Structures are given as structure tokens and as C-alpha cells.
Amino acid sequence: EDQVTQSPEALRLQEGESSSLNCSYTVSGLRGLFWYRQDPGKGPEFLFTLYSAGEEKEKERLKATLTKKESFLHITAPKPEDSATYLCAVQAASGNTPLVFGKGTRLSVIA
Amino acid sequence: KAGVTQTPRYLIKTRGQQVTLSCSPISGHRSVSWYQQTPGQGLQFLFEYFSETQRNKGNFPGRFSGRQFSNSRSEMNVSTLELGDSALYLCASSLEFTGELFFGEGSRLTVL
Numbered sequence: 562e563d564q565v566t567q568s569p570e571a572l573r574l575q576e577g578e579s580s581s582l583n584c585s586y587t588v589s590g591l592r593g594l595f596w597y598r599q600d601p602g603k604g605p606e607f608l609f610t611l612y613s614a615g616e617e618k619e620k621e622r623l624k625a626t627l628t629k630k631e632s633f634l635h636i637t638a639p640k641p642e643d644s645a646t647y648l649c650a651v652q653a654a655s656g657n658t659p660l661v662f663g664k665g666t667r668l669s670v671i672a
Numbered sequence: 673k674a675g676v677t678q679t680p681r682y683l684i685k686t687r688g689q690q691v692t693l694s695c696s697p698i699s700g701h702r703s704v705s706w707y708q709q710t711p712g713q714g715l716q717f718l719f720e721y722f723s724e725t726q727r728n729k730g731n732f733p734g735r736f737s738g739r740q741f742s743n744s745r746s747e748m749n750v751s752t753l754e755l756g757d758s759a760l761y762l763c764a765s766s767l768e769f770t771g772e773l774f775f776g777e778g779s780r781l782t783v784l
Binding site: 592593595602603604605606607610648650652657658659660661662663664665 | 730
């Protein structure tokens with residue numbers, strides 16, 4: 562069974578304090594790994610897709626990386642507006658399979 | 673362009689009642705997926721529709737059903753509501769079923 566585990570569950574950072582979020586996964590052949598951001602009271606917002614080990618994607622202060630077993634979301638010099646829940650999801654390679662989501666990391670950035 | 677629209681945003685029902693939630697996808701998107709989000713379980717996949725056909729179904733009881741219309745709008749229905757059905761129900765659309773989903777803001781259901 563495909564599975565996604567995110568850690569830590571919650572993370573509190575000072576503004577400017579860089580850190581990383583972890584997403585460990587098991588999947589029967591990876592079609593893609595996806596990162597989403599979810600603000601309170603809103604639906605998730607797509608951030609990145611990673612397809613193969615070694616791939617990296619960047620967007621502003623965020624950089625996502627992928628290995629064969631896990632993905633990291635690195636946050637460089639975060640600002641309070643980066644506070645949100647970050648969700649990781651995987652899609653298996655077999656057919657049109659739905660995404661399997663992790664439970665997310667709740668990030669708080671304090672000014 | 674307009675995003676994914678879900679109605680109603682909030683609703684309160686009592687046990688045993690039924691509920692219908694509606695989702696209007698982004699124009700041109702033919703794939704619509706539904707997810708249930710709870711604090712304990714996170715996002716759980718309910719079903720996915722493409723061109724009016726259900727292509728995938730998650731591990732939920734038969735009380736949960738859905739459909740898609742020819743204009744790609746989708747509805748989901750939950751019958752005989754239980755307390756545990758209280759959740760945020762999210763709809764997402766995409767051009768075809770990829771992982772790059774565009775989510776609506778959700779319908780928050782409270783069952784008393």
C-alpha cells in the first residue's frame with residue numbers, strides 16, 4: 562500500500578531561520594511527488610512536482626528535492642507569510658491512480 | 673480565470689440526514705476529484721470523475737456517492753450521515769488526472 566509520512570508534524574521558526582520539512586514515501590513505482598501549501602480555511606495550493614531522484618525545483622524561498630525514498634522542502638530565510646501547512650503527496654506509476662497525501666507539516670514563522 | 677467553486681461552504685446536519693455538495697471546476701478541466709480532510713486522517717481520496725465516468729474510487733462506504741455532469745460540474749452525496757462524517761470536503765479539478773490539482777476552498781460539514 563502506498564504511504565506518505567511527513568515530519569515534523571509542526572515546526573516553529575523565527576523569521577530568517579532556515580529549515581527543512583521531510584516527506585518519506587513508499588510507492589509501487591513513482592509517477593510523481595507533489596508539494597502543496599494549505600492556508601487555514603482554504604484548499605491546498607499546488608507548489609511543485611518532482612518526477613525522479615536527484616530532481617530539484619525552486620520557487621522564491623522554497624526548494625524541493627527528491628531521493629528514492631524521501632523528499633525535502635527546504636525553506637530559506639522564511640517570512641511570516643510562509644506560515645501554512647505543507648502537504649506532500651505521491652502518485653503511483655500504475656494507471657490513473659489518485660494521489661496519496663501525507664498529513665502535513667504545520668509551519669509557523671514568527672517575526 | 674475563475675477557480676474551483678464549491679457550494680455550500682458551510683453546513684450543519686443531524687445524524688441520519690443526507691447531504692449533497694456541489695463543485696464547479698475550472699473551465700476546460702474535465703477531471704474532478706473529491707477528498708475528505710479531517711485533523712486525524714488528513715486528506716483521504718473519495719472518487720475521481722473524468723468525462724462523466726468514475727475512474728477511481730477510494731475506500732469509503734457506499735453511503736458516499738458522486739456524479740459528474742456533461743459540463744464537468746460534479747456533485748457528491750452522503751446519505752445516512754454519521755458523526756464521523758464531519759469534515760472538510762474538498763473538490764479539485766485538472767485538465768486530465770495528474771497530480772497538479774486545483775482545489776476549491778471546500779465545504780465544511782458538521783454532523784450533530
